Amino acid sequence: MRLARYILVKFLLNLFKVQLGFLLLVLVIDGVEQAQFLARYDVPGADTLRLIALRTPQFLMMIFPLVLMLASLSTFVGLSRSSELVVIRASGQSALRLLVIPVGATLIIGALLTAVFNPIVAATIQRSDALLAKYNIGGQSLVSLGSNGIWLRQGSKDAQFVIQADRTSFNGSILYNLNLFEFTLDGVLTRRISAQSARLADGLWLMRNGTEWRFDYTSGGSPLSTDTFTTRTQETTLTSQEILEKFASPEAVSIWELPQLINRLNEAGFSSQRQRLFLQSELARPILLVAMVLIGAGFSMRHARFGQTGIMVLIAVFSAFLLYALKSVAESLGAAYEIPIELAAWGPPMAGILLTMGLLLHLEDG
Numbered sequence: 568m569r570l571a572r573y574i575l576v577k578f579l580l581n582l583f584k585v586q587l588g589f590l591l592l593v594l595v596i597d598g599v600e601q602a603q604f605l606a607r608y609d610v611p612g613a614d615t616l617r618l619i620a621l622r623t624p625q626f627l628m629m630i631f632p633l634v635l636m637l638a639s640l641s642t643f644v645g646l647s648r649s650s651e652l653v654v655i656r657a658s659g660q661s662a663l664r665l666l667v668i669p670v671g672a673t674l675i676i677g678a679l680l681t682a683v684f685n686p687i688v689a690a691t692i693q694r695s696d697a698l699l700a701k702y703n704i705g706g707q708s709l710v711s712l713g714s715n716g717i718w719l720r721q722g723s724k725d726a727q728f729v730i731q732a733d734r735t736s737f738n739g740s741i742l743y744n745l746n747l748f749e750f751t752l753d754g755v756l757t758r759r760i761s762a763q764s765a766r767l768a769d770g771l772w773l774m775r776n777g778t779e780w781r782f783d784y785t786s787g788g789s790p791l792s793t794d795t796f797t798t799r800t801q802e803t804t805l806t807s808q809e810i811l812e813k814f815a816s817p818e819a820v821s822i823w824e825l826p827q828l829i830n831r832l833n834e835a836g837f838s839s840q841r842q843r844l845f846l847q848s849e850l851a852r853p854i855l856l857v858a859m860v861l862i863g864a865g866f867s868m869r870h871a872r873f874g875q876t877g878i879m880v881l882i883a884v885f886s887a888f889l890l891y892a893l894k895s896v897a898e899s900l901g902a903a904y905e906i907p908i909e910l911a912a913w914g915p916p917m918a919g920i921l922l923t924m925g926l927l928l929h930l931e932d933g
Contacts, residue, residue: 570660571668577645578669582638586627589634593626594619608702621695624688625818631680632859636887639669639863640880647867647876663927666864673860677853685849686821693819717742717837721805726751728803730772732765734836739810740767743836745774747801756782760799767810772801817845840908844901847912855894858919862886865926890919 598619605615646652655665711718719730727750732742742765749758762777779794820828825846832839866883867876894915901911 570655574642574646574665574668575672578638578642578672581641581645582635585634585637585641586631589630590623590627593623593630597622597626605702605704608704610702610704614698614702618695618698621691621698624684624691628680628684628688632855632891633887635673635676635856636859636863636883639860640867640883641863642669643864643867644876644880652868666861666927669860669864670857673856674853677856680856681822681849681852686823689819689821692816696819716744719805719810721803723804726757727754728801730765734834736836739837740807741765742767742772747772747774758782760801762799765801767803767805767807770803772803774799774801817842822846822849840904841902844898844908844911847908848898851912851916854913854916854920855890858890858916858923859887861920861923861927862890865923865930868927868930890915893918 601619601622602615605618610618643652646655716731716733717735719728719732721728721730729748729750730742730745731748732745734743735741743763745762745765747758747760747762747765748756750756759780759782760774760777762774764776765772765774767773774796775798777796777799779792779796779799781791783791817825820842825842829839829842829846832842862883866879866886897906897911897915900906901908
């Protein structure tokens with residue numbers, strides 16, 4: 568019990584040191600970059616610092632697997648250099664049993680990251696986007712999904728357009744049963760169009776089978792004219808790709824709200840592949856972190872007298888990046904419907920665990 572507590576304390580202490588180092592690195596590098604970028608939009612210093620702080624959790628979440636691997640590497644390299652691993656083996660303890668302690672701690676940390684830290688990251692992303700929109704950074708086009716279907720907003724120099732539709736096509740290029748509202752910059756409704764469908768093509772909405780009403784609220788708000796049409800066009804700056812990319816980014820949605828969002832996407836006609844893949848990846852996060860811990864341990868549990876410690880450290884870092892690259896490729900294939908999303912999310916972490924366990928068993932038993 569005392570040995571387990573000793574290993575756990577060393578592992579958590581190294582994890583804290585590595586995480587603190589990366590935190591300072593992120594704040595310096597990203598802080599300087601963001602300060603230079605936001606200075607072009609005359610963003611006040613207080614809001615610049617706020618934006619930098621809001622972006623930090625997202626970066627920490629992204630690099631945490633590497634942080635955990637380096638913490639594991641540092642822990643077992645330290646035990647090897649101090650000959651503590653030799654003493655543990657000489658006392659009859661298997662070195663593999665030592666891994667139960669950091670692996671168990673990693674599973675708990677991974678579960679907390681998924682259940683607690685993920686909603687925090689989602690909230691900071693939403694807050695960051697709202698703060699950027701305050702200074703008109705990133706464009707004025709907004710896409711959202713409500714109980715009444717899909718909503719699009721597009722701004723121009725002299726008007727604002729809001730489009731509501733019951734559902735959309737798979738790629739977001741066709742809207743069905745839509746209502747288009749045109750407002751002045753002061754928020755006064757000047758025109759409404761109700762159409763059966765609208766197709767997005769070449770910077771235009773091509774609307775079919777609808778009615779257009781024009782309003783003048785200086786004369787009591789009654790429609791000035793009503794016009795029924797078969798086809799009509801409306802200029803837009805939105806593109807199908809922009810709609811798909813800006814709509815419901817899974818990183819900006821809490822994992823507890825993702826299942827509901829996926830259902831609403833399916834009902835609206837959108838593809839929910841990206842959201843379902845992200846959900847599975849978040850659920851598989853503890854397994855990925857365990858794979859990273861085992862990679863760090865697998866290349867650092869040899870005795871220091873065998874030498875080549877630096878080479879083993881480099882191989883461990885390379886293996887971690889290789890696993891991360893494999894995970895990215897698998898997720899890209901899953902998003903493109905080439906492989907099942909469960910295989911894309913769970914396959915690379917499980918493969919990493921099996922390969923590193925094979926390495927550890929080889930090193931332990933010869």
